[in-house]
Amino acid sequence: MSTSPVVVEHETPSPEAGGSRADLRPEHIRDAVIRLAGNSQDGIQSAGAFLARLAGRSSQDVMTYMTIPSTISGGASIFQVRIGSGEVLSAGDEADFLVAFYQHSYNEHIHYLREGGVLLYDSDHVQPDPEEKRFVHVGVPITGLTIEALGGTAKDKGKNIFVLGLLAKIFHLDVEKLKKLIAERFGGKSEDVLNTALMAFQSGFAYPVGNVLSRLYHFEPVDPSARAQITMDGNQALAYGLIAAGVRYGAGYPITPWSSVMEILRSELPKYGGLFVQAEDELAAVSLALGMSYAGHLAITGSAGPGISLKTEAIGWASMAEIPLLVVNVQRGGPSTGLPTNVEQSDLYQAIFGGHGDSPRVVLAARTVEDCFYIALEASRIARKYSTPVFILSDTSLATRIEAFDEPDLQELMQDCPPDISPRDVEFKPYVLDHLTQHAPPGSPMLGGKYPVVTGLEHDEMGHPTGSPKLHAAMTAKRRRKLQELAAEIPVPEVHGDPEGEVLLVGWGSTYGPIYEAVNVARNRGETLSAIHLRHIHPLPEGLEKIFSRFKRVIVVEMNDEGPYGYGQLASILRARYCDPKIRSLTKTDGLTFRVREILEGALK
Amino acid sequence: MTTAIAVPEEREKLTKKALTADHPTWCPGCGDFAVLAAYYKMLEKRQLPHENIVTLAGIGCSSRFPYFVNSHGAHFIHGRAVPLASGVSLSRPDLHVFLFGGDGDGFSIGGNHLEHGARKNINLTYVIMDNFVYGLTKKQTSPTSPIGFKSKTDPIGAVDHPVNPMKKLISAGATFVARSHATQVNHMIQMMERAMDHQGFSVVEILSECVEFFPGAFDSSIPRKGGTYTLIDEKKWDNTPEDEARHDVTDEIAAYRLANLPFPGLFGVFYDIDRPTKNALEKKWISETRTKLGNRSDLEILQKTFDRMK
Numbered sequence: 001m002s003t004s005p006v007v008v009e010h011e012t013p014s015p016e017a018g019g020s021r022a023d024l025r026p027e028h029i030r031d032a033v034i035r036l037a038g039n040s041q042d043g044i045q046s047a048g049a050f051l052a053r054l055a056g057r058s059s060q061d062v063m064t065y066m067t068i069p070s071t072i073s074g075g076a077s078i079f080q081v082r083i084g085s086g087e088v089l090s091a092g093d094e095a096d097f098l099v100a101f102y103q104h105s106y107n108e109h110i111h112y113l114r115e116g117g118v119l120l121y122d123s124d125h126v127q128p129d130p131e132e133k134r135f136v137h138v139g140v141p142i143t144g145l146t147i148e149a150l151g152g153t154a155k156d157k158g159k160n161i162f163v164l165g166l167l168a169k170i171f172h173l174d175v176e177k178l179k180k181l182i183a184e185r186f187g188g189k190s191e192d193v194l195n196t197a198l199m200a201f202q203s204g205f206a207y208p209v210g211n212v213l214s215r216l217y218h219f220e221p222v223d224p225s226a227r228a229q230i231t232m233d234g235n236q237a238l239a240y241g242l243i244a245a246g247v248r249y250g251a252g253y254p255i256t257p258w259s260s261v262m263e264i265l266r267s268e269l270p271k272y273g274g275l276f277v278q279a280e281d282e283l284a285a286v287s288l289a290l291g292m293s294y295a296g297h298l299a300i301t302g303s304a305g306p307g308i309s310l311k312t313e314a315i316g317w318a319s320m321a322e323i324p325l326l327v328v329n330v331q332r333g334g335p336s337t338g339l340p341t342n343v344e345q346s347d348l349y350q351a352i353f354g355g356h357g358d359s360p361r362v363v364l365a366a367r368t369v370e371d372c373f374y375i376a377l378e379a380s381r382i383a384r385k386y387s388t389p390v391f392i393l394s395d396t397s398l399a400t401r402i403e404a405f406d407e408p409d410l411q412e413l414m415q416d417c418p419p420d421i422s423p424r425d426v427e428f429k430p431y432v433l434d435h436l437t438q439h440a441p442p443g444s445p446m447l448g449g450k451y452p453v454v455t456g457l458e459h460d461e462m463g464h465p466t467g468s469p470k471l472h473a474a475m476t477a478k479r480r481r482k483l484q485e486l487a488a489e490i491p492v493p494e495v496h497g498d499p500e501g502e503v504l505l506v507g508w509g510s511t512y513g514p515i516y517e518a519v520n521v522a523r524n525r526g527e528t529l530s531a532i533h534l535r536h537i538h539p540l541p542e543g544l545e546k547i548f549s550r551f552k553r554v555i556v557v558e559m560n561d562e563g564p565y566g567y568g569q570l571a572s573i574l575r576a577r578y579c580d581p582k583i584r585s586l587t588k589t590d591g592l593t594f595r596v597r598e599i600l601e602g603a604l605k
Numbered sequence: 606m607t608t609a610i611a612v613p614e615e616r617e618k619l620t621k622k623a624l625t626a627d628h629p630t631w632c633p634g635c636g637d638f639a640v641l642a643a644y645y646k647m648l649e650k651r652q653l654p655h656e657n658i659v660t661l662a663g664i665g666c667s668s669r670f671p672y673f674v675n676s677h678g679a680h681f682i683h684g685r686a687v688p689l690a691s692g693v694s695l696s697r698p699d700l701h702v703f704l705f706g707g708d709g710d711g712f713s714i715g716g717n718h719l720e721h722g723a724r725k726n727i728n729l730t731y732v733i734m735d736n737f738v739y740g741l742t743k744k745q746t747s748p749t750s751p752i753g754f755k756s757k758t759d760p761i762g763a764v765d766h767p768v769n770p771m772k773k774l775i776s777a778g779a780t781f782v783a784r785s786h787a788t789q790v791n792h793m794i795q796m797m798e799r800a801m802d803h804q805g806f807s808v809v810e811i812l813s814e815c816v817e818f819f820p821g822a823f824d825s826s827i828p829r830k831g832g833t834y835t836l837i838d839e840k841k842w843d844n845t846p847e848d849e850a851r852h853d854v855t856d857e858i859a860a861y862r863l864a865n866l867p868f869p870g871l872f873g874v875f876y877d878i879d880r881p882t883k884n885a886l887e888k889k890w891i892s893e894t895r896t897k898l899g900n901r902s903d904l905e906i907l908q909k910t911f912d913r914m915k
Contacts, residue, residue, distance in 0.1 A: 230914040270894040280721035284688035291692020442659040442677035455680040
């Protein structure tokens, strides 16, 4: 894995070469970063998604990166696909291929192209700088040829699929698989639409690109016995993870970038006999979910930062009444409306501390698209066992990027958790002080004849309101002890890289890929660098101090502001927890994901 | 909401004693005692399975209700009891969902939820004890306080136009809207029972005097204090000439007209129509979807979805 040139020279020409032009022989490559730059209505996302899905079907690793303008329609947009025959950890700092649809795409993105990289541009719209000699320039009249191919009926719609055909040729992609994907995508629409798409594809594929591009490429084959892969974005993985976890009820309110989680759950849950409700506002959404959880179904609500702010009062009730609840926050740039379509990790404090009073809750953060699936299972397990609200933190980058990952073993993972309305015996108390308790959902016969009330008022073991100073102290401790018990059972993260050394990077959430790739790059260069990544952030796993003690510096890498004292949000929490002055901070707030280079520069300077 | 389910023989009779929990913390003379008594009586009369009764509330004096009823219950946060109750109702069709609260909880902080609960026609029964004042926080103006009411937040008298609960509920789309009075126990039982039997979002506003902070608020509706207590004369559909003049509870405009009468106005059912509940509509979607999928197992359905993502 590297961020530098990815072409691997082979001594013997590959059999695909053929012909007399030796320079046309395919180059075997392990990894390629392709950036498509155009406008959001050009369908570059769907072209990129085809590539990602194809890579997944070919058991290759894939990661995408996308920016969408927050305007409703139009505006510059990019989709970056990184396809690799090995593990792909980030979407790539630099592109090996830039496809520029417009002059502004060229101007904005040419500096993301690595030296020696290929600029594929629409010569009907783009004029590259003729003095520029660092890149291979390949001009194709994409707009004109698309219109020609489609008989002018569709104007220039279909450029994305034409480009897909070009890329299929350049990278020797599996044409049959791609056509099948196109058929799956457009098959539901009219035959015309599918035929138009296939014509555009064919026309791109047939273009004699070999005349202008001296090298074609070929991905190194991967082990065909590898486990089947599925390809999806982080919000899909989260939604399907919740379904696998047996979550059947929930409520939400639309907000970018959370909305697609609720859209999926709204359409999918009825298939499983469940229901997702679109509420009138965020307060109603969390309250509906709490009603469902109280009724015995662990329920899900979610939002982005601004919506979570509105939910916090009710989340305090869930802590106090000890009702399990899942709260998803797909973080975006804040505060306020902030940067609705950019990435930031600035809601960690909100997740841990957002609320009034001492209101313990659990906070988990997904690190990859794949992890969005598994963290939903872990969050559900914790919420059910500890009967408390559990936050799942995701972010814009996970929500919108597509990754291929090993198909989860559903046979093994699938949970079925109907409400437990079995009769409760005579001694049942909803809030026993000295151990974990679960409430009795309505419908449970109470054999002792006493029916419980769950409440946000401080209460005794039976749920009766009380102002007793002793009981408030004891009940506060009971609720807090849940986090202490949980901390003792969660695994200590493994160190990636050397077990001891100069610098340990600490990350959480979606920075996992670039941090781990930075470690790999540094170690390949002969430098020492290590990293750990936290999935369980509140409470923290036990034993982190032992890991920290083996390094001279601990640098917490996160996408939020360093604050008045120079430390990001997780860094501040770790410093408060371990009182260790060697814990430092590497933060950024430009609304973009970390580049590997930025981490290396920050860590090793 | 399903009506009286046959009580299994071995089931113990649901008595007032079985339904009584903590002694109410309300001030002596509070109208809410009578509302509680009417609720006990209605439950005794209908003999619902004890474990399927759910008593829910938000925040306020009247929202203490669940502590005084021995049933499953939840005491939630201020203003959000309608969505909480909606979550219970939509996910558990086997339960009888009763919600209690006051005018502040229902018409002020929870006003938007009331609108949407009504619009969606969620199957539950909501009893709003309206005392025209904030009592728990000791005499501030409420959304139903009349103009001129002197409170700690309106020392020279309230200036804001009060909410008309009947008009608000009818225009929001509630499918059962009634009004009763805490001094009229039999009428309250009757209204609560009809509300419970109604399929959909049923609301009973009950004038319930706060003797501490707004004494005498409802004297003009109490005959023994010289007021008038007039019931709505509902149509009997008996083809008599008298019936012409009676109120048609399915006539929205007529209901609105009755709601517009000056205080103390009328008591009884203003509006009562059939419209599919969200519960029924969602259930229909779920069962059609399940049938279309051939009632496959959850594992098979998710596996098939993943197969499409390969």
